Amino acid sequence: xxxxxxSRIARSLLVLFLAVTTASPARAASPEEIEQKLKALxxxxxxxxxxxxETRKAATAATPAPAPATATPPPPASAPATAASSxxxxxxxxxxxxxxxxxxxxxxxxxxxxxxxxxxSWLSDFKLGGYxxxxxxxxxxxxxxxxxxxxxxxxxGDATIADRLRGYxxxxxxxxxxxxxxxxxxxxxGSQGFSSAIEGSNGSEISLEQxxxxxxxxxxxxxxxxxxxxxxxxxxxxxxxxxxxxxRRPLVDRGxxxxxxxxxxxxxxxxxxxxxxxxSLGKFTYEIYVMNGVALxxxxxxxARGSGELEAEVEIxxxxxxxxxxxxxxxxxxxxxxxxxxxxxDFGVSGYFGRYTPDFLPAENLWSVSAxxxxxxxxxxxxxxxxxxxxxxxxxVARGFAQSVLANEISSGTEPLESTIDFELAxxxxxKQGYWLDLRYRFFPDFxxxxxxxxxxxxxxxxxxxxxxQVWLDGLVTQAVFSDGALASLSQESxxxxxxxxxxxxxxxxxxxxxxxxxxxxxxxxKSLASVTNFIPAGxxxxxxxxxxxxxxxxx
Amino acid sequence: xxxxxxxxxxxxxxxxxxxxxxFAQEGTxxxxxxxxxxxxxxxxxxxxxxxxxxxPLQARIRDLMGGLPTLWExxxxxxxxxRGDSVAGFAVVVEEIGKHRPITFAVAVNPDGTVRDVAVxxxxxxxxxxxxxxxxLRQYAGKNGAAPLMPYRDIQNIAxxxxxxxxxxxxxxxxxxxxxxxxxVS
Numbered sequence: 001x002x003x004x005x006x007s008r009i010a011r012s013l014l015v016l017f018l019a020v021t022t023a024s025p026a027r028a029a030s031p032e033e034i035e036q037k038l039k040a041l042x043x044x045x046x047x048x049x050x051x052x053x054e055t056r057k058a059a060t061a062a063t064p065a066p067a068p069a070t071a072t073p074p075p076p077a078s079a080p081a082t083a084a085s086s087x088x089x090x091x092x093x094x095x096x097x098x099x100x101x102x103x104x105x106x107x108x109x110x111x112x113x114x115x116x117x118x119x120x121s122w123l124s125d126f127k128l129g130g131y132x133x134x135x136x137x138x139x140x141x142x143x144x145x146x147x148x149x150x151x152x153x154x155x156x157g158d159a160t161i162a163d164r165l166r167g168y169x170x171x172x173x174x175x176x177x178x179x180x181x182x183x184x185x186x187x188x189x190g191s192q193g194f195s196s197a198i199e200g201s202n203g204s205e206i207s208l209e210q211x212x213x214x215x216x217x218x219x220x221x222x223x224x225x226x227x228x229x230x231x232x233x234x235x236x237x238x239x240x241x242x243x244x245x246x247x248r249r250p251l252v253d254r255g256x257x258x259x260x261x262x263x264x265x266x267x268x269x270x271x272x273x274x275x276x277x278x279x280s281l282g283k284f285t286y287e288i289y290v291m292n293g294v295a296l297x298x299x300x301x302x303x304a305r306g307s308g309e310l311e312a313e314v315e316i317x318x319x320x321x322x323x324x325x326x327x328x329x330x331x332x333x334x335x336x337x338x339x340x341x342x343x344x345x346d347f348g349v350s351g352y353f354g355r356y357t358p359d360f361l362p363a364e365n366l367w368s369v370s371a372x373x374x375x376x377x378x379x380x381x382x383x384x385x386x387x388x389x390x391x392x393x394x395x396x397v398a399r400g401f402a403q404s405v406l407a408n409e410i411s412s413g414t415e416p417l418e419s420t421i422d423f424e425l426a427x428x429x430x431x432k433q434g435y436w437l438d439l440r441y442r443f444f445p446d447f448x449x450x451x452x453x454x455x456x457x458x459x460x461x462x463x464x465x466x467x468x469x470q471v472w473l474d475g476l477v478t479q480a481v482f483s484d485g486a487l488a489s490l491s492q493e494s495x496x497x498x499x500x501x502x503x504x505x506x507x508x509x510x511x512x513x514x515x516x517x518x519x520x521x522x523x524x525x526x527k528s529l530a531s532v533t534n535f536i537p538a539g540x541x542x543x544x545x546x547x548x549x550x551x552x553x554x555x556x
Numbered sequence: 557x558x559x560x561x562x563x564x565x566x567x568x569x570x571x572x573x574x575x576x577x578x579f580a581q582e583g584t585x586x587x588x589x590x591x592x593x594x595x596x597x598x599x600x601x602x603x604x605x606x607x608x609x610x611x612p613l614q615a616r617i618r619d620l621m622g623g624l625p626t627l628w629e630x631x632x633x634x635x636x637x638x639r640g641d642s643v644a645g646f647a648v649v650v651e652e653i654g655k656h657r658p659i660t661f662a663v664a665v666n667p668d669g670t671v672r673d674v675a676v677x678x679x680x681x682x683x684x685x686x687x688x689x690x691x692x693l694r695q696y697a698g699k700n701g702a703a704p705l706m707p708y709r710d711i712q713n714i715a716x717x718x719x720x721x722x723x724x725x726x727x728x729x730x731x732x733x734x735x736x737x738x739x740x741v742s
Contacts, residue, residue, distance in 0.1 A: 158682035459706040510718035
C-alpha cells in the first residue's frame with residue numbers, strides 16, 4: 001500500500017516536472033511564421049535602402065559646386081524631426097553672408113548619446129599624461145655656479161574604472177637619467193669573488209607621488225584610498241611644474257621647507273573628499289584623511305676620504321611616512337576646507353596632526369596649519385599661502401635619540417680603513433612658519449599676434465610675476481652633542497630666509513611655459529644659506545644668493 | 557586622538573546615510589533633446605533639424621570662426637525654439653576637444669546671433685569638469701562670435717581647467733558659425 005502510494009507520488013512528480021520543463025521555453029515558431037517575419041524584414045530593409053538612396057541623391061544635387069560668394073543661396077534644406085513641430089520660415093541671409101547649400105540628413109543623434117554609450121560602464125577608460133621641467137641656473141655663489149638641471153619628469157595616469165570608480169597615479173623621475181646595477185662573479189689570481197656596482201645619476205629619485213582609487217558615493221562624499229597628496233597648502237595640491245610661471249618652487253613648500261616635509265608631500269592612507277555647490281555662497285570643498293604620516297627617517301651619506309678614512313653621515317630628518325609597517329604605530333590626520341565664492345577666487349584652510357617620532361623614541365607630535373587663497377581681477381591675480389608647523393618636544397627627541405645611538409662616533413680600527421659615523425638631526429625646529437605671495441599680470445599685445453609667438457596658437461600669453469617669500473625658523477637645531485648615551489648639549493637658533501623673485505613667462509599654450517626669473521635669497525648676516533635651505537650649497541658665511549633662472553615646463 | 561569607538565560610530569553613521577548618486581568629472585549630464593527646455597525655460601515649442609557637416613559648410617564655418625575647430629561633427633543638430641509665435645532662438649549641439657576627449661555642448665543663441673546660454677551635455681576628461689558650473693557658463697551670455705571668448709581676455713579662467721575653458725570658447729564660436737552658415741541667424 002505504502003509502496004503504491006510512493007509510486008503514485010513519484011509518477012505525479014514526474015508528470016509535474018515534465019509539464020514544467022516543457023512549458024518553460026517559448027513556443028517555437030512555425031516555418032510559416034518565420035517566413036512571414038523574414039518577408040517583413042526584407043520589406044523594411046528595402047524601404048531603408050530606398051530612403052538612403054534618396055538622401056544620397058538629394059545630397060549630390062544640393063552640393064554640385066560651391067555657390068559663388070555673392071550669390072544668394074537657397075535656404076538650407078532641413079528635415080523636421082517631428083511632424084507636429086511647426087516649420088519656421090528660413091531667415092533671409094545677410095547681404096554678405098553666403099551660406100552654402102546643406103543637405104538634410106536623418107536626425108541621427110549627435111555624439112552626446114552615441115559617444116556616451118561607446119564605452120560600457122564596466123570597461124576601464126585610461127588616460128596617460130604627464131609633465132616635465134628643466135632649468136638653467138646662473139648663481140653668483142661659486143659653489144652653485146651655472147648649471148642645467150633636469151628637474152623632473154612625471155608620468156600620470158587617470159582611469160575611469162567604472163562610472164563611479166576612478167584611479168589615478170603619478171610616478172616621478174626627479175633629476176633622474178639613469179640607474180644601472182651590475183653584479184657578477186669575478187676571478188682574479190686564481191681566487192673567486194663577487195662584485196656589485198650601482199651606477200646612477202646624481203641627486204636622482206624615483207617616487208610614487210600619488211596612486212589612489214576613489215569611490216564616488218555622491219558629489220559631496222567620495223571615498224579615496226591609497227597614496228594621497230596631503231591637503232595642506234594649495235601648492236602641495238597643485239604642484240605640477242607646468243602650472244606655475246616661475247621656474248623654482250616656493251621656500252615654504254620646497255626650499256626650506258615649512259611643511260613637515262617637501263612638496264609634493266603624499267602619504268598612504270584613506271579618507272573622504274567632496275564638494276557642495278550652492279547658488280548664493282559658491283562652492284565648498286573638503287578633504288579629510290587618516291594616514292601613516294610623517295616620521296623621522298634616516299638618510300645615510302658615505303664619504304671616502306683620500307686619507308683612507310670611510311665616513312658615514314646619518315642625517316635624521318622628517319620624511320614622508322612609510323608605505324610599509326608604520327614605524328610610529330600611530331596614525332596622523334589631515335583635513336582641508338575650501339571655499340570658492342566665485343570663478344577665479346578661492347580660499348582654503350588646512351591642517352595636519354600626528355606623531356612624528358618612530359617608536360624607539362619618545363612619542364612627540366607635530367602639527368601644521370595653513371591658510372591660502374587666490375583672487376582674480378581680470379588679467380591680475382593674487383595668490384598666497386601661509387604655513388605654520390610646530391614640532392613638539394625636540395629636546396626630548398634629541399635626548400631619546402642619544403640614548404638609542406649611545407655614541408656619536410663609532411670607529412672601526414681595522415687598518416688601513418678607518419670608519420667614522422656622524423649623526424645629524426636635520427630640518428628640526430620648534431616652530432617653522434612662512435608664506436609666499438604671488439602677484440601676476442597676464443597679457444599679450446595685439447601687434448604680436450601675427451608673429452611667430454602667436455602663429456597657430458589660439459591664446460598665447462605673457463605673464464609678469466612677482467613673488468615675495470619669508471620664512472622664520474624658531475629653535476632650529478644646529479648641533480646636538482651626544483656623550484655616553486646622553487644629550488650633552490643641544491644648540492638651537494632663530495633664523496629667517498627671505499626671497500624676492502621677479503619673473504617673466506611666455507605661454508604659447510596652457511600646457512607649456514617658458515620661464516625666466518631673477519631671484520635674490522638672503523638670511524641672517526654671517527650665517528650660511530646652506531643651513532636653512534635644501535638647494536643652496538652656500539659657504540659658511542655666504543648669506544646672500546643672486547640667481548638668474550631660465551626654465552621650461554611642459555605638460556601633455 | 558580619536559577613540560576607536562567614536563571612529564567606528566562616525567564611520568557607521570556615514571554608511572547609513574543615503575546620499576544622492578554622484579558623478580566623476582566625466583559623464584553625460586543632459587540629453588540634446590532636453591537642451592532647449594533647459595536653455596529656454598519659457599519656450600513653447602521646438603523644432604529639430606539635423607544638418608550634414610559637408611565640406612562646403614565646414615569651409616564656411618571655419619571662415620566664420622576665424623580658424624579651425626578641433627574636430628568636425630558628422631552633422632549639426634539644430635533646435636529652433638519658439639515662444640508663442642515668435643522665434644526665441646536656437647540651440648545647437650557642438651563638440652570641441654578639451655585635452656584628450658571631445659566635450660559636448662549645447663549653445664543657445666538669440667536670433668540676433670548673441671549667446672543666450674551654454675550647457676555641457678557630456679564631459680569626458682579626468683579634470684576640468686568645473687566648466688559645467690552655471691557660474692562659469694553664465695559668462696558667455698550676451699557674447700557674439702566676434703568676441704575672443706578666451707581665458708584672461710574676456711572670460712574668467714578656471715585654474716586647472718584652462719584647456720576646457722578654451723574649448724568652451726571655441727564651441728560657442730562654432731555654434732554661432734553653424735547658425736550663420738546655415739542661415740539661421742544673421
